[in-house]
Amino acid sequence: MTRFTTSLLLVLVAGASACSSDIEDENLPDNNPGGEETSGNEDTTYDHENDGKSPWEVLAEQQAAGPMRYQSRIHGCVKVRYETVGNILTSRGVGTNGQARNLFTTGQNSMGAPVYSARIRENLVPSTAGMSRLFDIFASASTEIIANFANVDACKVGGAAVPLFDNGGATCNAEAFTCLAGTTITAAHIDICNKTIAGAKNAAGNPDQALGQRLAVAVMLAAAHTCE
Amino acid sequence: MAKSPFTRRDEQRELSRRALIKWTLACGAGLGVSRSKVHEILEKHAGKGVAAAASTAAFCNVVQIDEGGGGQSNIVGQLVPYFGIAQAKNPAFSWAFGDGADQGKPFVGTPYPLWDYNGNPFGHLPAEMQVSAFPCGSNNTHNSNAATSTFGLGGKGTGAFAAEMQVTALSSIIPALAIGANPGPSAVPFASTGNVAGAVNLFNSVASRTGGLLERSNEADLYTAHYEILSSLNRVAKNPIQAGAYKTSREAAKFLGKNLAAQLTVTPAELAEYGATGGSNGIRRYAEALAFTVKAFQLGLTHNIHFSGMKNDPHGFWDQGTFQTEPAIFRRVIKTFMLKMAATNDPLTGEPLDRNLVMFWQGDTPKQARNRAGWGDGSAMNHNVVVAYSSGHIKAGWHGDHSAAGVVTSLDDAGNQVAYNGTVAAQKALACIAYAVAKRRARDIQSFAGNTKIDAQVNPLEL
Numbered sequence: 001m002t003r004f005t006t007s008l009l010l011v012l013v014a015g016a017s018a019c020s021s022d023i024e025d026e027n028l029p030d031n032n033p034g035g036e037e038t039s040g041n042e043d044t045t046y047d048h049e050n051d052g053k054s055p056w057e058v059l060a061e062q063q064a065a066g067p068m069r070y071q072s073r074i075h076g077c078v079k080v081r082y083e084t085v086g087n088i089l090t091s092r093g094v095g096t097n098g099q100a101r102n103l104f105t106t107g108q109n110s111m112g113a114p115v116y117s118a119r120i121r122e123n124l125v126p127s128t129a130g131m132s133r134l135f136d137i138f139a140s141a142s143t144e145i146i147a148n149f150a151n152v153d154a155c156k157v158g159g160a161a162v163p164l165f166d167n168g169g170a171t172c173n174a175e176a177f178t179c180l181a182g183t184t185i186t187a188a189h190i191d192i193c194n195k196t197i198a199g200a201k202n203a204a205g206n207p208d209q210a211l212g213q214r215l216a217v218a219v220m221l222a223a224a225h226t227c228e
Numbered sequence: 229m230a231k232s233p234f235t236r237r238d239e240q241r242e243l244s245r246r247a248l249i250k251w252t253l254a255c256g257a258g259l260g261v262s263r264s265k266v267h268e269i270l271e272k273h274a275g276k277g278v279a280a281a282a283s284t285a286a287f288c289n290v291v292q293i294d295e296g297g298g299g300q301s302n303i304v305g306q307l308v309p310y311f312g313i314a315q316a317k318n319p320a321f322s323w324a325f326g327d328g329a330d331q332g333k334p335f336v337g338t339p340y341p342l343w344d345y346n347g348n349p350f351g352h353l354p355a356e357m358q359v360s361a362f363p364c365g366s367n368n369t370h371n372s373n374a375a376t377s378t379f380g381l382g383g384k385g386t387g388a389f390a391a392e393m394q395v396t397a398l399s400s401i402i403p404a405l406a407i408g409a410n411p412g413p414s415a416v417p418f419a420s421t422g423n424v425a426g427a428v429n430l431f432n433s434v435a436s437r438t439g440g441l442l443e444r445s446n447e448a449d450l451y452t453a454h455y456e457i458l459s460s461l462n463r464v465a466k467n468p469i470q471a472g473a474y475k476t477s478r479e480a481a482k483f484l485g486k487n488l489a490a491q492l493t494v495t496p497a498e499l500a501e502y503g504a505t506g507g508s509n510g511i512r513r514y515a516e517a518l519a520f521t522v523k524a525f526q527l528g529l530t531h532n533i534h535f536s537g538m539k540n541d542p543h544g545f546w547d548q549g550t551f552q553t554e555p556a557i558f559r560r561v562i563k564t565f566m567l568k569m570a571a572t573n574d575p576l577t578g579e580p581l582d583r584n585l586v587m588f589w590q591g592d593t594p595k596q597a598r599n600r601a602g603w604g605d606g607s608a609m610n611h612n613v614v615v616a617y618s619s620g621h622i623k624a625g626w627h628g629d630h631s632a633a634g635v636v637t638s639l640d641d642a643g644n645q646v647a648y649n650g651t652v653a654a655q656k657a658l659a660c661i662a663y664a665v666a667k668r669r670a671r672d673i674q675s676f677a678g679n680t681k682i683d684a685q686v687n688p689l690e691l
Contacts (some may be wrong), residue, residue, distance in 0.1 A: 001551050068469070075464045077473035109420040110430055120410055127471050129419030129430045131480030139435035139442065139484070155306060188461055192454050199450045214441055220453050223458035226477045227470065 037203050077227035079126040082113035084228065085134065092155070092180060093148030100141035106135040126226070135222045142217040145180070155179035160182060164217070172216055180217070181224030193220055193223060236428030269565040285576045286397035288619060288665050289525050290517075291587040292534040293450070294388035294409045298378055299510065299538030300591025300613065301603065306555040307349065307562065308361050308615050311625075314343035316632035322546060322600045325553050340625025340643075347556060349563035350617065353582075356687075358624035360660070363636050364653035365612040369593040369605045370541065378612060379590045379654060380412060381676055386588070386658045388414030389676045391532045398576070401483055402430065404532035405524070407517055411534050418534065424494060424516040431529065432489030446601045448485025455481040491527065494519045503560035510538040517566040520639055528575045537589070546600045566617075586664045588616035597630050609636040609648050614657045621664035622686050628653060655680045 053061075065071055080088075083209030087105060094100050108115075111121025111130045123130070150161040155176060165177045172193035178185045185193075193216045295303060301322075304310060309323050309332075317331050325332050325345040330446040332345030337355030344351060350359055366380040379385060388411045391404035395416050404411065406418040420597050421427045435442040442448040456478055459465050465474045494516045504515030517535040520543055530628050545551050569582035577584055594613045596604040608630060616622060628645060637645040638653035659677035666672040668689035 016264075065467075071467065072469050075467055075469050077470040079473070099434060106429075108675060109422055109426060112417065112420065123417055123420075125417045125418035126476045127419050128476055128480050128483060129405075130417070131477045132430065132483050135480055135484050136433040136435050139433075139440070142441065186461070187481075189458065192457050192461075196450060196454050199454075201442065201444075201446055211441075211447065215447060215451060215454075218435075218441060219454050219458065221479065222455055222477075223461075226459060227473060 049117070077126070078124040079112065079130060080225050080228045081122055082108060082111050085111070085137070085225075088182070088225065089137070091152070092141075092145055093152045094141045094144050095148075098140070098144055099144070100137050100144060103133065103137045103140055107137065131226070134225065135218070136224075138221040139214075141215040141221075145217055145221075146213055149176065149180075152179075152188040165197075165213055169213060170194070171198070172220075177220055181220060183224055185220075253259050257448060285574065285584055286391070286667065287394045287531070288575075288586045288621075288667060289581070290387055290390045290394070290534075290665055291521055291585065292390075292409075292411075292532075292533045293514075293537040293587070293589045294384075294534070295538045295589060295591030296536065297539045297594065298541030298543075298593060298605070300589070300593055301542060301546065301595035302510075302538045302540070302558065303589045303591070303615050304361075304594045304597065304613055305542070305603070306558050308359055309345075310340040310597055310630035311343055312629045312631035313548040314345075318598075320600050320633060321595065321598050321632075322369060322603045323389050324546065324551055327516075335625070338625040339623040341626055341629065345561045347563075349559045349566060352563075352567070355624060357620045359615055359617045360622040360624055360685075361613060361615045361626045362653060362657035362660070363611045363626075363628040363630060363638055364614055364650055364657040365590075366650045367607045367610045367612050368591075369592050371592045379530050379614060379658060381655060381658055381678075383413060384673050384676065385412045385414075386661045386665075386676075387411055387532060387534045388416070388418075389662055389673075390586070391416040391418065393662075393666060393672055394531045398531050400528060400530050401479065402530045404534070405430075405530050406534045407520075408513075408536035409534045419530075419533075423513075424520045427520055427524075428489050428492045428494075431492055432487055433484050436487035442485040445485070451480075451485065452482050458476060488527065488529070492520060492523050492529075502564045503557055505555075507557040507561070510540050511554070511561060513537065514558070515561045518561065519568075522565065522568045522572055522581070525569075525581055526572050526575060538591075542595075543603055543605075544601075545603055586616065586618050586621070586661060588614060588618075588661050590614045598632075598634055607636075608634045611636045611648055611650060612654075614654075614661075616657075616661050616664070618661070618664035620687065621668055622660045623684075627657070627660075629687055640682040641684060656682050656685060660685050 017080060089100060089104060108134045112127065114120060114122040146164060149155065149164045152161075157175065162176045162179070163173055164180075165171060166173050172184050172190050174187075175191050177190070177193060196208065196216040196219055197209060197212035200208045200215050202208040202211065305322055306324065309325055311334070313321050313323055313327060314332060325343065330346060332343050335342040335344040335355060335358060338358050340360075340685045342358055350357075368378050371607070381389075387404070391411075392415050395403045402419045403416050404414070404418045405427060407424060408422055411418045419430055421430065433442075434440055434447070439441065442451055457477065459474055462470075462474075464470050496505075498519050499515050502515040502519060506511050507515070510534065514537055517533070517537075521533050524533065566582055567586060570580045572581045573579065574581050574584045593605060594607050594611070596606060597608065613632070628636065628648070630636050636648040638648050638650075639656065641648045655677070659673060659680040659682050662673040662676050663670060663682060663686050668687065670689070
């Protein structure tokens, strides 16, 4: 091989590698022949899904769900309107003067309530600040809701109050939480609710059932009222 | 030409990489971990490339200040004087710059004319970092909400568009925050509060306070984890239509257990440091908002703050004793903010915050520049004004002028002063500001600015 041919080959090789310079060398396996393994493994290949759905399954799912325009109507997730939050609190035993009510009345701005005087409509999209305030309200309201639940007419069955918690306060009652959430509570929800009660601990690290009940009410309300 | 498998792979990797960066930084902010620590973690576990990418901010932080009820006149009257008016040094004109006989001089080295004076809050910055001012739009006397009607493109304000750009690449707890201001329509929901105390309260959940339900980390973690499980039980939570809302809500659930009020509260000592203690309500509002802004940007809690500044209607201001003191206080507040921003590093880039900032003022009316006695409403040729600090992305100086004879000009496509055209000038001004937020990437602002020609008014992207 002449010197010219050698140089030409080197230039071509350099040119070829320049064309693929967008690949980060540091992430590529060392493929020197005779050295390390040349076949790929978990650490040296791109991490991609091998166990995903087939395109036909995805297509079938999409066809069953309907076009996006239709889905947006039936599955849209606008935030719960400010006025509705107030109604929920009132109808579920939250008083007019407590901490939760105060958080609600002072939370108009952050919760995106309408300001008619400035011609600002209600914000329909949830914001981090708005949702934080909503969850904060539910956290504060949990004490009042637990205390007053027996008097909440909307949640009585046949005129009789349903307890929020069963088994000495250790588990959540599905009927009561269905009323609280305004939507059907499944066994899976109740399982999480129970685990929330069991998981709460006091400052000394011991199980704290009362704290757990408050947490359970707060988190169940938050999850149920993420979307209107 | 079809993309090679390697290119496609790299694109896919870039997407997942971006998601990793975004979520890691958001988690870091939510958990109170410093950005530098997050970068260390990223470098250790995801590689140097990812850490380096994470430390580059794609967009500037934005501060938008609305001046209503006659308030915009304070900006040209006390902060950034019209060049033509200042140069005339006419005691009958509505302005007060310099000290005593020293009424200032042209700023040396700015691409467009700009007036410099003792006490100039931006005077410590080099020529290329000076403010830009635009005669543009139309006068809206006493209108407190001219943000999108006068200073919007397609009904959208620049700050709102900036928020939409920012969320594509920047992570934060609250993408955009409006303090006593109306940002107008935006695809990105602004957290809205009436004042700075309300803004602090956004980061001061009752649940996270002492004695609160989530006071201890065990309960906060339990709450977050179980909220996530409960939300995942909703079968359509991953549907693209709901995914965004659930993502926001999960962030909120995480954030509920954090309390940053102590770090964000603006103290009387800080107000004194800003020199606002003896100032008017407007000055105090400015100082509170700006002091809060430094802290919020420093903690990476948000990248976009829109607040209401002056709401006064300063007719007769130059006949009152306050004109002797108020401008100096106002300038000190702004200067203190700029110095604090310069002394505080951006948690994302490590650069001083003032190098990654677009701050702009817009409002109702600049008032009559040649009527000191009454500082009357209205303006020459019915013009309005936008002033912007752009970290050097927009060419500094007045993009047009208000002459001593009362003639207002704006710039044409080539950057020459031409007869005032408020609509075209406003389009250019807003496009320039968006361009600055996008750090000179013209393509990023096309959906907002269209084909508005601003080459003569901005500094080019350096490749």
